[in-house]
Amino acid sequence: MQLKFGSFPVVIASSPDMAKLFLKTFDNFFASRPRTAAGKYTTYNYSNITWSPYGPHWRQGRKIYLNHIFSSRMLESFEYIRVEEMRFFVSRLNALSGKPVVLREQLSRVTLSIISRMVLGKKYFSESEHEIGSNIVTLEEFQEMLDELFFLNGVLNIGDWIPWLDFLDLQGYVKRMKALKKKFDRFHRYVIEDHNSRRRDTNFVPQDMMDLLLQLTDDDSVDVQLNYDGVKGFIQDLIAGGTDTSATTVEWAMSELLKQPELIKKATEELDRVIGRERWVQEKDIPQLPYIEAIMKETMRKHPVAVLLAPHLALEDCVVGGFDIPKGTVVFINAWSMGRNPDVWDAPEDFRPERFLQGKAIDVKGQNFELLPFGSGRRMCPGYSLGLKMISSMIANLLQGFNWKLPENIKEEELSMEEVYGLATPRKFPVVAVLEPRLPLHLY
Numbered sequence: 001m002q003l004k005f006g007s008f009p010v011v012i013a014s015s016p017d018m019a020k021l022f023l024k025t026f027d028n029f030f031a032s033r034p035r036t037a038a039g040k041y042t043t044y045n046y047s048n049i050t051w052s053p054y055g056p057h058w059r060q061g062r063k064i065y066l067n068h069i070f071s072s073r074m075l076e077s078f079e080y081i082r083v084e085e086m087r088f089f090v091s092r093l094n095a096l097s098g099k100p101v102v103l104r105e106q107l108s109r110v111t112l113s114i115i116s117r118m119v120l121g122k123k124y125f126s127e128s129e130h131e132i133g134s135n136i137v138t139l140e141e142f143q144e145m146l147d148e149l150f151f152l153n154g155v156l157n158i159g160d161w162i163p164w165l166d167f168l169d170l171q172g173y174v175k176r177m178k179a180l181k182k183k184f185d186r187f188h189r190y191v192i193e194d195h196n197s198r199r200r201d202t203n204f205v206p207q208d209m210m211d212l213l214l215q216l217t218d219d220d221s222v223d224v225q226l227n228y229d230g231v232k233g234f235i236q237d238l239i240a241g242g243t244d245t246s247a248t249t250v251e252w253a254m255s256e257l258l259k260q261p262e263l264i265k266k267a268t269e270e271l272d273r274v275i276g277r278e279r280w281v282q283e284k285d286i287p288q289l290p291y292i293e294a295i296m297k298e299t300m301r302k303h304p305v306a307v308l309l310a311p312h313l314a315l316e317d318c319v320v321g322g323f324d325i326p327k328g329t330v331v332f333i334n335a336w337s338m339g340r341n342p343d344v345w346d347a348p349e350d351f352r353p354e355r356f357l358q359g360k361a362i363d364v365k366g367q368n369f370e371l372l373p374f375g376s377g378r379r380m381c382p383g384y385s386l387g388l389k390m391i392s393s394m395i396a397n398l399l400q401g402f403n404w405k406l407p408e409n410i411k412e413e414e415l416s417m418e419e420v421y422g423l424a425t426p427r428k429f430p431v432v433a434v435l436e437p438r439l440p441l442h443l444y
Contacts, residue, residue: 006161016369041177047233107247115242121208154422252303281396294353300373307336
């Protein structure tokens with residue numbers, strides 16, 4: 001489908017065949033991003049991986065992500081952090097037994113804690129204003145900053161599409177972007193100064209992803225010298241990409257399971273059979289839990305976090321599937337419509353994890369174009385392996401450790417499944433659930 005957004009032609013691809021053409025066959029023609037106000041003001045002038053145009057800086061960044069930050073060795077070295085934070089997470093849930101729990105708040109907290117420790121070495125936020133101490137923001141303030149970042153990166157900003165109106169900032173979005181940049185700048189400066197003070201020690205050994213990136217700013221052998229704006233852009237990418245997306249996916253999964261308690265029963269039967277009731281689930285157990293993986297995939301099909309994958313930009317004129325695509329066309333891949341296409345999926349509006357246990361094995365790693373939660377090709381999300389570990393581990397342990405039900409005043413068929421569109425697509429109304437311990441906490 002071709003549209004015209006202001007001054008720009010826009011193409012929407014809504015079938016697996018067309019998605020494959022854009023993301024694989026002609027990937028080199030569509031490997032760039034359009035220049036947006038969000039990219040300029042919230043990612044340090046396109047310094048991150050998400051909004052960086054195709055070129056030397058992006059290639060350098062992708063190489064850093066794949067070879068260093070998301071290497072299997074690096075992810076394994078941080079497993080202890082994920083285990084510790086999951087233990088704190090289930091401990092907090094355990095204390096809320098029998099009470100209505102706003103699941104989103106708890107999920108956001110654990111994902112932010114995990115990513116902060118992996119990326120920054122520690123949590124640079126405090127639980128409340130009374131405990132601010134040496135930290136620079138509270139947990140609530142930092143979460144608000146991330147919410148604003150996701151919102152502003154997903155808005156339809158008039159100035160992006162009608163450039164001659166840009167200076168008017170008709171919707172006030174650019175003003176908000178500049179204000180948000182100041183908040184993140186203050187946070188990043190504080191974290192970088194803290195890390196640099198440790199790096200001056202002669203016995204310094206890199207301990208987190210920030211250390212690694214700062215070390216690369218001193219490396220003259222790289223193709224493109226990394227500067228502090230690049231470090232800030234990458235760090236922002238890592239924190240935002242690793243927190244909201246995982247929490248949103250797990251919340252959608254639990255929402256669908258709460259609507260169909262019989263699915264929880266099937267999942268716990270698998271957990272009892274494979275894991276037993278003597279311990280919690282570890283990351284290495286996930287390949288032996290096909291039903292848990294099927295729940296995760298079915299959630300990503302029906303509720304993709306990015307309903308439209310981040311836009312691609314045509315670098316030159318080309319012909320795709322018999323259609324002329326002029327240079328400068330913005331291309332969106334509609335993951336939401338592909339996940340609900342009745343020509344691709346049987347009964348697409350139904351939440352049925354079993355569909356991933358029958359017939360063709362469908363993966364989420366960019367090779368099966370009917371299911372692209374992380375995208376595909378050159379611009380595929382480089383952190384997908386970490387995302388899969390966190391999401392599957394959280395779903396498994398929520399079901400292994402607790403019995404779940406809706407509050408008494410809400411019937412299963414009444415649970416709203418409305419969504420809010422943006423760069424990420426969370427529930428419009430956070431799900432509230434009641435839990436009871438299924439496993440003793442001391443076994444974690």
